[in-house]
Amino acid sequence: MKIKLLTLFVVLGLILSACGGGGGGNTVTLILPEEPTTLNFFLADAAIVRQVADATSMTGLATINENGEFTAVLAQELPTLENGGLSDDYLTVTWKLREGLKWSDGEPLTSDDVRFTVEVLSNPDSGALVGTSGFDLITNVETPDDLTTVLTYSEPYPGYLDQFSYGLFPRHATGEPADMANWDWNRNPVTAGPFIVDTWASGESISFTRNPNYYEAGKPYLDGLVFAIVPEPAAQSAMMLNGEAQVHLWPGEFKADYDEFLKGKAQQYLIPGIWNMAIDFNLSAPFDGDPTAATPHPILGDLRVRQAIASAINYQALQQDVLKGSVSDSTNPFAYGWYKCDLPRKFGYDVEKANQLLEEAGWVMGDDGIRVAKGAKYAKDGTRLSLELQGYTAFDPLQLTEEFIVENLKAIGVEARIQNYDFSIIFGSYADNSPRAIGDYDMLIFDRGFTTEPQGYNFDAYHSSRIPTEANPTGGNYFRWVNPKVDAALELAGSSFDTQVRKDAYCEVGQAVLDDMPQVYLYLFQDNYGIADSLTGYTLNTWGSMSWGSQNWKFK
Amino acid sequence: MSELAAAPPHEQNMAWLITRRFFKHKLAGIAIAVLAVLVLAAVFANLSPYSPTDQEPTNSFEKPNSTHWFGTDELGRDVFSRILYGGRVSLTVGLFSTFLSIALGVLVGALSGYFGGWVDSVLMRITDAFLTFPTIFVLILLGAFLREQQAPWLKNSIVVVIVIIAALSWMWPARLVRGLFLVLREKEFVTASRALGGSHTRLIIQHILPNCIGPILVSGTLQMASAIITESGLSYLGFGVQPPTPTWGSILATAQNQVFRAPWIGFFPGFMIFITVMAINYIGDGLRDAFDPYVIHTSD
Numbered sequence: 141m142k143i144k145l146l147t148l149f150v151v152l153g154l155i156l157s158a159c160g161g162g163g164g165g166n167t168v169t170l171i172l173p174e175e176p177t178t179l180n181f182f183l184a185d186a187a188i189v190r191q192v193a194d195a196t197s198m199t200g201l202a203t204i205n206e207n208g209e210f211t212a213v214l215a216q217e218l219p220t221l222e223n224g225g226l227s228d229d230y231l232t233v234t235w236k237l238r239e240g241l242k243w244s245d246g247e248p249l250t251s252d253d254v255r256f257t258v259e260v261l262s263n264p265d266s267g268a269l270v271g272t273s274g275f276d277l278i279t280n281v282e283t284p285d286d287l288t289t290v291l292t293y294s295e296p297y298p299g300y301l302d303q304f305s306y307g308l309f310p311r312h313a314t315g316e317p318a319d320m321a322n323w324d325w326n327r328n329p330v331t332a333g334p335f336i337v338d339t340w341a342s343g344e345s346i347s348f349t350r351n352p353n354y355y356e357a358g359k360p361y362l363d364g365l366v367f368a369i370v371p372e373p374a375a376q377s378a379m380m381l382n383g384e385a386q387v388h389l390w391p392g393e394f395k396a397d398y399d400e401f402l403k404g405k406a407q408q409y410l411i412p413g414i415w416n417m418a419i420d421f422n423l424s425a426p427f428d429g430d431p432t433a434a435t436p437h438p439i440l441g442d443l444r445v446r447q448a449i450a451s452a453i454n455y456q457a458l459q460q461d462v463l464k465g466s467v468s469d470s471t472n473p474f475a476y477g478w479y480k481c482d483l484p485r486k487f488g489y490d491v492e493k494a495n496q497l498l499e500e501a502g503w504v505m506g507d508d509g510i511r512v513a514k515g516a517k518y519a520k521d522g523t524r525l526s527l528e529l530q531g532y533t534a535f536d537p538l539q540l541t542e543e544f545i546v547e548n549l550k551a552i553g554v555e556a557r558i559q560n561y562d563f564s565i566i567f568g569s570y571a572d573n574s575p576r577a578i579g580d581y582d583m584l585i586f587d588r589g590f591t592t593e594p595q596g597y598n599f600d601a602y603h604s605s606r607i608p609t610e611a612n613p614t615g616g617n618y619f620r621w622v623n624p625k626v627d628a629a630l631e632l633a634g635s636s637f638d639t640q641v642r643k644d645a646y647c648e649v650g651q652a653v654l655d656d657m658p659q660v661y662l663y664l665f666q667d668n669y670g671i672a673d674s675l676t677g678y679t680l681n682t683w684g685s686m687s688w689g690s691q692n693w694k695f696k
Numbered sequence: 697m698s699e700l701a702a703a704p705p706h707e708q709n710m711a712w713l714i715t716r717r718f719f720k721h722k723l724a725g726i727a728i729a730v731l732a733v734l735v736l737a738a739v740f741a742n743l744s745p746y747s748p749t750d751q752e753p754t755n756s757f758e759k760p761n762s763t764h765w766f767g768t769d770e771l772g773r774d775v776f777s778r779i780l781y782g783g784r785v786s787l788t789v790g791l792f793s794t795f796l797s798i799a800l801g802v803l804v805g806a807l808s809g810y811f812g813g814w815v816d817s818v819l820m821r822i823t824d825a826f827l828t829f830p831t832i833f834v835l836i837l838l839g840a841f842l843r844e845q846q847a848p849w850l851k852n853s854i855v856v857v858i859v860i861i862a863a864l865s866w867m868w869p870a871r872l873v874r875g876l877f878l879v880l881r882e883k884e885f886v887t888a889s890r891a892l893g894g895s896h897t898r899l900i901i902q903h904i905l906p907n908c909i910g911p912i913l914v915s916g917t918l919q920m921a922s923a924i925i926t927e928s929g930l931s932y933l934g935f936g937v938q939p940p941t942p943t944w945g946s947i948l949a950t951a952q953n954q955v956f957r958a959p960w961i962g963f964f965p966g967f968m969i970f971i972t973v974m975a976i977n978y979i980g981d982g983l984r985d986a987f988d989p990y991v992i993h994t995s996d
Contacts, residue, residue, distance in 0.1 A: 374955075397957065461753030462771060533931075536950065543771060543940040547751050558938045559852075560931070562836075565843070575843070 166363040168675065168693060170387040170686060171376045175343065175369045180326040181306050182261065182268040191389055192367055193307075195348060195687035199333035201235055201254070201304040204592050204683040208477050210301045214238060214249070214308070214332055214355065216287075218301060221637075230296035230637055235304070237287045242353040243310050244336045251283040256311040257304075258291070260320055267321035273596055274303045298637055299593035308332065334360040334691035344369060360691040361677070380406045380670055387678075388670030389686045394464045398670060406672045411680040412468060414589035415665040416475050417541065419529075421446055421658055422581050424620035431579040431609045433620035438519040439527060440582060444501035446657040450487040451494035452552045453545060459663050462544050463537060467663035472650035473601075475664045476682060477592055478639060481647035486654045494552045498525070503553070511553035526555040527582040530575060532566040541662065542585060556583070570613035577608045579620060587665060592683060594646070595634045602649055603630050619658035626652045717986040724982020727975040734972060738783035746774035748781040749940045757958045766964045770954060775947075779964050782942040789857055789927045789943075790972065794920045796862035798912060801869025806900050808870070809877025820874065823867045831864055839933045857936045861923050869915050876908045909987040913980030921973040944969055 176189045179197050184190060190198070201215040212218050216236045219225020225234045241249035260266050262275040280292035293300070313330035315323045328337045332355065335348035348365040368385060370376050373392040379385040380402055391398050391408055398408040425435040439445055459467050474481040487493070502516035503525050510526060513519040529546065531538050539560070546556045561575075566586065568574030575581040590597050600606050600616035604627050608615035626649050633645035653659060669686055671678055677692040719725050741748075746764075752772035760767040766775035808819040838860060880886060881904060889903050928945025930936035937943055944965040951962030 393957070457753050461756070533933075539939055539950070540770060543749075544751060544753070546940055547749065557852075558940065560938060561839075561843070562933060565839075573840075573843075 166361075166695065167366055168362055168364075168387060168690075168695075169366045169368055169379075169385040170389065171379060171385045171670075172367050172369050172389055173371055173373075173376070175346075178326045179329055179337070180320070180323070182266075182271045183321060183326060184270055191685045191687060192346065194685045195335045195365055195690045196333040196337065196351075197329040197331045198307045199331060200307045201237075202301050203305050204302075204681070206679050206681040206684075208592065208683060210305070210592075214241060215304075226300070226637075231293050233291045233293070233300050235289045235291070237289075238355060239287065241332065241355055243313065243330050243332060244351045244353055245313060245330045246353060247310065247312055247330075248286070249308070249310070249332055250286040251289040252286075253308050253310055254289040254304075255281045255283055256314075256317075257308045260309055260314075260317040261303075263317040263320075265318040271303070271306050273593070274299050296635065296637065298595060298634070298642070302591065302593040335365055338364065354691065356691060361694045362690070365687070365690060377401065377670075380672065383672070383674075386672035386675045387686055391668060391670045394466060395668070396464075402670070404673065406670050408668055408670050409680055410466070410666040410668050412476050412682050413665040413667040414476060414591075414682060415587040416470050416473065416589065417467070417538075417585070417587040417662045417665065418473075418659045419449075419545070419662065420576070420584040420586075420619055421449075421660075422579060422583070422619065423658060424579055426580045426582060431577075431607070431620075433604075433607060433622050436518050437582070438523060439516075439525060442501050442517040443657060444497045445503070445525075446660075447487050448494040448497040448501070448552060449549065449554065450485075450657060450660045451490045451497065452548045452554070453660070453662070454489045454548055455485070455662065456489065458541065458544055462540050463663070466537075466668070467665055470661045470664040472653050472661055473588070473590075473598070474594075474646050474650045475661070477590065477594070479590075479594055479643050479646045481643075481650040483647070483650050483654055487657075491551060498552060498554075505553050509550070509553060510555045524555065525553060526557065528559050529556045529583045529585060530566065530581050531558065531560045531585045532563045533560045534563075537665075538585065538587075545585075570608055570610075576618040577613070579608070579618075584618070585662075595630075598646065598649065599630050599634060602626050602653075621656065621658040623652055623656055714986040718982045721978075721982035721985050723978040724985075727978035727982070730971060731975045731979065734783060734968070734975070735787060737780055738787055741777070741780035741784060744774070744777040744780055746777040748773065748777045748942050750774075757954070759958075760960055767958065767960045769947075769958070769961050770950075775961055775964060778942040778947055779944070779968060782944045782947055782965065783968065785854060785937050785941065786924045786927065786944040786969070787972065788854055789861065790920045790924045793858040793861040793865070793923045794916050796858060797866040797919060797923075798869050798916045800862065800866040802873050802905070802908075802912060804866070805870040805873025805875075806877055806905065809874035810881055810896070810900055810904065812878075816874070819870075823870050826864075827867045829864075834864065835860075835930065835933050839935055842935045852936065852938055854937065857927055857930055860930065861926050865919055865923070868919070869912060872911055872915055873908055876911060877904055880904045880907050906987050910984035913983055914977075917973060917977040917980050920976050921969060924969050924972070 172188060172191065174188050176192050177185065178189060179193045181190055181193045181198050199213055201213060202210050202218060203213050205211050210218055214237055216238055217223060217225070219233050219235060221228070235254060237249065237251060237254070243249050258275060258278055258281050261268060261272050262278060274297045277293045277295055277297050278291050279294045282290040284290065310330050314325045327340060331351065334351055334354050336351050338347040338349040340346045346367040348367070350360050350363055354360060368379070370379065376388055377391065377393065380388050383405065388406070393401065395408040395410060421440045422437055423441060424433045425437050428435055455469065459465065459469060471485045472481055472483050498511060502514055503511040504514045506512040506524065510524055512525065513521050513523040515521070516523070529542055531542050542558050546558060549556045565574060566576065568577065570577040576584050588597070602617060602621065604617065604622040606612070606615040606617040607620050608618065629645040629648040633642045636642050636645070667682070669680070674696050675693060676696050677694045679689040679692065681688045750773065752768070755768055755772040756770050758764055758768040764774050764776065766779060769775055769778070804819050804823060808816045842856070886899060886903055889899055894903070925945050927936060928943055928949050931938055931946060937946070939946065947965040948962055948969070951958070951965070954961055
């Protein structure tokens with residue numbers, strides 16, 4: 141029996157070490173907490189897809205580097221006004237491919253593949269979930285030779301570089317555009333990227349081997365990558381400790397603890413993420429059956445109340461003590477990228493000021509420590525200053541933030557009642573009666589993120605024509621905010637190709653957010669990766685993912 | 697019913713006998729005391745020097761010490777106070793939802809098993825129908841319904857939580873009791889009692905039910921622990937108790953992420969649920985001994 145048990149343990153040990161990946165030789169093991177369903181970025185239903193796909197299928201005409209700038213990848217250069225790639229009327233874009241490009245299966249990569257990519261992503265039946273912006277504006281594709289693609293747009297599209305930064309599809313190795321969701325390619329892509337899929341053991345690991353036809357001579361330096369699927373946080377850190385893995389996606393530990401635990405083996409790196417946490421205020425009356433901005437919110441309709449709430453939050457303690465410095469400060473929607481606006485907080489942490497604002501606004505302290513209306517602007521006398529604070533469940537930092545803010549607000553006599561719903565409800569549609577869509581909420585806390593081309597999201601969130609109603613159910617102006625100056629700035633930002641003009645327009649919107657206060661920005665999440673000290677050539681990129689730039693990785 | 701109200705002398709003896717037999721079971725006595733302490737601690741939670749919601753973020757993850765007996769959590773809140781206050785919700789939900797579910801289950805099971813025939817068919821098909829509802833689906837539907845209700849007293853009410861948990865768990869005791877009744881109603885003592893002119897009510901309550909107490913209590917103690925955990929699950933679906941109000945289930949759920957950094961945060965609520973369930977179990981054990989008609993007639 142003893143011998144049997146011993147054998148069992150040895151076998152178990154072997155199995156476990158095999159699961160751990162390790163890879164050995166010139167292979168890097170990366171830890172994934174969950175398994176992606178596809179390696180096709182355009183079908184990505186979760187952030188995990190990109191973390192893997194960046195090493196294989198996401199090599200396109202351009203990419204966004206660690207400085208937030210576009211650089212050419214498969215294209216010879218970026219089309220601009222100066223080099224004639226972009227026409228003077230902004231309606232024609234000419235891309236030139238590098239010479240001698242090949243797909244990973246050895247077939248030539250030509251302008252016809254660029255045309256095919258446009259055909260797929262402009263097809264409304266492709267099933268694509270992301271990355272299709274602007275493709276419906278392309279009215280004509282010409283391919284005069286194998287290297288040149290000439291695109292004609294129906295209107296100027298400032299995101300013309302961004303839309304070709306997430307990969308190309310090979311016409312010969314995929315399928316019908318309308319059938320994209322079912323392509324075999326999605327799980328075993330023929331690609332121009334540095335690595336290709338070798339084996340995919342579902343629930344265990346996905347192994348990549350180097351693409352022999354990669355366009356940069358001598359790269360990638362590594363022989364392969366192994367993405368080990370390890371859901372348990374403790375097991376993940378143990379793999380880093382044992383040297384079985386070199387890259388760790390989203391470690392659960394705070395940086396200080398992690399670096400101490402893995403001293404001499406690995407460190408945690410924080411890079412500014414794109415997820416910007418804010419409290420949204422509903423400026424219109426909830427539960428009145430009217431989703432428009434017609435009737436002001438009885439409590440939040442008064443700017444002074446919103447300013448008081450902003451003044452009651454101890455931002456410093458929230459960022460440093462509650463979230464242990466895992467986030468950075470953020471005051472407005474434009475917190476990173478080329479459109480970043482450094483605007484100071486108009487109402488920082490100041491309890492005295494908050495109390496004074498509420499007194500002025502006609503809210504007097506009640507017997508139970510919660511204020512009641514007495515001569516308030518919109519609320520009837522006797523109304524309690526009690527507001528619902530909605531968030532989504534199963535995300536720890538969000539719940540900690542909510543609980544912290546509830547205490548902050550209690551200190552100025554404002555009652556905030558946390559009401560968390562599942563992700564699907566908070567971010568549900570108008571038809572699903574999602575509270576933010578139909579306007580039945582007081583305060584809502586969640587994080588939003590922009591890509592390098594922020595126009596679509598911003599126009600949707602802040603333009604007064606985008607208030608969601610029965611007739612306009614997809615609108616994203618959940619605050620029900622109407623500000624003609626903001627509308628004009630957004631229209632300007634959407635029609636100009638001058639980066640400085642666009643940035644100034646966005647900063648005007650950012651300043652209006654601080655002035656009118658339809659929302660209060662709390663902090664910016666940072667992405668965190670654990671990286672072994674033995675790895676070199678690693679680049680941290682806000683716009684990329686864990687596996688971005690893997691062609692440059694080497695062991696020391 | 698009048699014959700029940702005016703209890704004949706031998707039945708007074710029986711009540712006394714049951715009480716005495718119950719306390720003869722030493723663990724049951726201790727369990728009653730433990731449960732009493734837990735209930736009192738929850739009732740007088742406000743005597744704790746710390747508030748369950750006051751935060752001191754610079755003082756988070758403190759190990760158990762003389763000021764914070766159970767340490768502090770990620771927001772620097774006193775875990776001891778949170779456990780005491782958490783007991784208010786958890787014990788209320790655990791005890792009342794179990795009681796309600798057992799009461800409903802016994803009623804349905806007893807009628808079904810005793811009368812048989814079409815009563816049995818109808819009641820058991822209803823029970824089966826409830827059993828086939830996928831719990832999560834029902835909860836999501838309920839969540840959607842309650843979300844439309846503006847009044848927080850309805851969507852965050854403990855009473856609603858208790859009713860929901862009971863409504864989703866009464867079927868197991870119902871089936872159990874039905875099975876027991878099917879067997880017991882054929883026994884000689886029941887036939888004898890019926891021959892003497894005993895009413896249905898009398899037969900069910902006085903003769904058959906006492907013989908079922910044991911299994912019913914065992915199933916009840918099992919349900920109690922799951923009710924405490926289910927309660928914390930409901931808040932994830934947007935109804936029930938929301939943060940920052942502590943409950944044992946919610947403290948346990950959030951502590952999972954801190955298991956390496958601060959294992960004590962998860963230990964204490966887990967331990968409280970454990971001893972509550974143990975106490976109920978032993979009380980059930982004692983009650984079974986006390987009510988068991990076979991034991992009564994062969995002892996003393």
